[in-house]
Amino acid sequence: xxxxxxxxxxxxxxxxxxxxxxxxxxxxxxxxxxxxxxxxxxxxxxxxxxxxxxxxxxxxxxxxxxxxxxxxxxxxxxxxxxxxxxxxxxxxxxxxxxxxxxxxxxxxxxxxxxxxxxxxxxxxxxxxxxxxxxxxxxxxxxxxxxxxxxxxxxxxxxxxxxxxxxxxxxxxxxxxxxxxxxxxxxxxxxxxxxxxxxxxxxxxxxxxxxxxxxxxxxxxxxxxxxxxxxxxxxxxxx
Amino acid sequence: xxxxxxxxxxxxxxxxxxxxxxxxxxxxxxxxxxxxxxxxxxxxxxxxxxxxxxxxxxxxxxxxxxxxxxxxxxxxxxxxxxxxxxxxxxxxxxxxxxxxxxxxxxxxxxxxxxxxxxxxxxxxxxxxxxxxxxxxxxxxxxxxxxxxxxxxxxxxxxxxxxxxxxxxxxxxxxxxxxxxxxxxxxxxxxxxxxxxxxxxxxxxxxxxxxxxxxxxxxxxxxxxxxxxxxxxxxxxxxxxxxxxxxxxxxxxxxxxxxxxxxxxxxxxxxxxxxxxxxxxxxxxxxxxxxxxxxxxxxxxxxxxxxxxxxxxxxxxxxxxxxxxxxxxxxxxxxxxxxxxxxxxxxxxxxxxxxx
Numbered sequence: 290x291x292x293x294x295x296x297x298x299x300x301x302x303x304x305x306x307x308x309x310x311x312x313x314x315x316x317x318x319x320x321x322x323x324x325x326x327x328x329x330x331x332x333x334x335x336x337x338x339x340x341x342x343x344x345x346x347x348x349x350x351x352x353x354x355x356x357x358x359x360x361x362x363x364x365x366x367x368x369x370x371x372x373x374x375x376x377x378x379x380x381x382x383x384x385x386x387x388x389x390x391x392x393x394x395x396x397x398x399x400x401x402x403x404x405x406x407x408x409x410x411x412x413x414x415x416x417x418x419x420x421x422x423x424x425x426x427x428x429x430x431x432x433x434x435x436x437x438x439x440x441x442x443x444x445x446x447x448x449x450x451x452x453x454x455x456x457x458x459x460x461x462x463x464x465x466x467x468x469x470x471x472x473x474x475x476x477x478x479x480x481x482x483x484x485x486x487x488x489x490x491x492x493x494x495x496x497x498x499x500x501x502x503x504x505x506x507x508x509x510x511x512x513x514x515x516x517x518x519x520x521x522x523x524x525x526x527x
Numbered sequence: 528x529x530x531x532x533x534x535x536x537x538x539x540x541x542x543x544x545x546x547x548x549x550x551x552x553x554x555x556x557x558x559x560x561x562x563x564x565x566x567x568x569x570x571x572x573x574x575x576x577x578x579x580x581x582x583x584x585x586x587x588x589x590x591x592x593x594x595x596x597x598x599x600x601x602x603x604x605x606x607x608x609x610x611x612x613x614x615x616x617x618x619x620x621x622x623x624x625x626x627x628x629x630x631x632x633x634x635x636x637x638x639x640x641x642x643x644x645x646x647x648x649x650x651x652x653x654x655x656x657x658x659x660x661x662x663x664x665x666x667x668x669x670x671x672x673x674x675x676x677x678x679x680x681x682x683x684x685x686x687x688x689x690x691x692x693x694x695x696x697x698x699x700x701x702x703x704x705x706x707x708x709x710x711x712x713x714x715x716x717x718x719x720x721x722x723x724x725x726x727x728x729x730x731x732x733x734x735x736x737x738x739x740x741x742x743x744x745x746x747x748x749x750x751x752x753x754x755x756x757x758x759x760x761x762x763x764x765x766x767x768x769x770x771x772x773x774x775x776x777x778x779x780x781x782x783x784x785x786x787x788x789x790x791x792x793x794x795x796x797x798x799x800x801x802x803x804x805x806x807x808x809x810x811x812x813x814x815x816x817x818x819x820x821x822x823x824x825x826x827x828x829x830x831x832x833x834x835x836x837x838x839x840x841x842x843x844x845x846x847x848x849x850x851x852x853x854x855x856x857x858x859x860x861x862x863x864x865x866x867x868x869x870x871x872x873x874x875x876x877x878x879x880x881x882x
Contacts, residue, residue, distance in 0.1 A: 346555065479552075
């Protein structure tokens, strides 16, 4: 949540971690017979274990208190069952971090009614698309949330919420796109590159512009263009 | 300072001192949480007392590090090879003070360590701590000192090379650039040591041209000492050859709050050794050892520097905030800060303040 940005939900401070390589996005779809298509969801023990380790490590290194895994094991007993099993095993190694589980549909409802109960959320691939976009929406919109994709060796930073990251034609023509999300993602990138001082300056400049509330783009109910928002951020850099 | 003046300055510091807010944009790499081994040299005198303080606080925070301890005492002639090997393997070391044998021809173990690992930059961060009254306010100086040559090279005459001058000058400007500092001041005595310090200054001037946004100036060491104690706010980052670095760092530490509270580190291209910033008193008096009243703050803050070096900023923040809150509160202070607490009491207070 950004200070100065009015939203219907306060005290939103959620980090959504999503498995990025398998699950429903494995790309395995085929035609069984004409007009019948099958989409295969793949969850492996290897990928479940490594995505289970990451949120607990993230919580430990960032002084967060709770990890919640989001699933639909009541329906997908085997696939999501494997996912949850990995989590429960990793959770025993982090006794100081609270761990709980929530079914996807209840999760969506809880997110929009009591978001303050969530801290770090972890999901397999598909739900990982719903959950971050919903959380981004309640915390201020897809135009302001930073995000990144990370592996053992490489990292790719982009806007946090996938919805609207290509945007409408009109936004492109009028140049009224919100640059905040990608600016904050680039601050994440600077920290990843171990330039914390530059990262702090960038974050503070962006936060000050939002706090001031003058140079906001259309999605934040302002009237300004991308360039004007950028100029305001540059002016705020120490 | 009178009580009312103290409270006004305290209030001002509290208002200026922004509360630490969590960075929303720190994303650790997978595997970052695995515990890292750190070489620990407790050292002599108060060394074991203050390094033990760090061990206790790290344990309380459950920081992802563990210590490999090596007992070294200043009376040894050479630093044991196993210690050097350990630091070369771990890349990071935390140490207490080591006594230096008097007498010619034998270089101290501290100097041996720096030479062997080529820790060419020594850094002391002298900054007023909120709540700690000092005669000087607005002190925020980082002293960067060439650590391998100059008058302390044990040869009893001065050696300054172009190579070493250039690398320490580069380090100082890079430090300023990466930490958003505005000015680098070179401290020298080129009016007397025309050739040696002349070379040092030439290197600084040469590097300065590559950093046009950073102000560069020079000051002769005697004027520097006087300016430090009268108008310290004019200094930002200071870079010095080895000998003056000892004077300047200890003076700056003294005006900012004393050698019991200033953190420091020694860094080279591959290794880093963290210890108390000010070299004066880092072994301490016998009485401090017996009564266990050594100030652990300096080494605790140096270990926070070490956590940042290891890329654990969250732990570093928590430790720093706990220590700063204990100092701000003012209840648990050791003798050097005009308090009456023992080392253990201060450590307990810090542990209690960790989020």
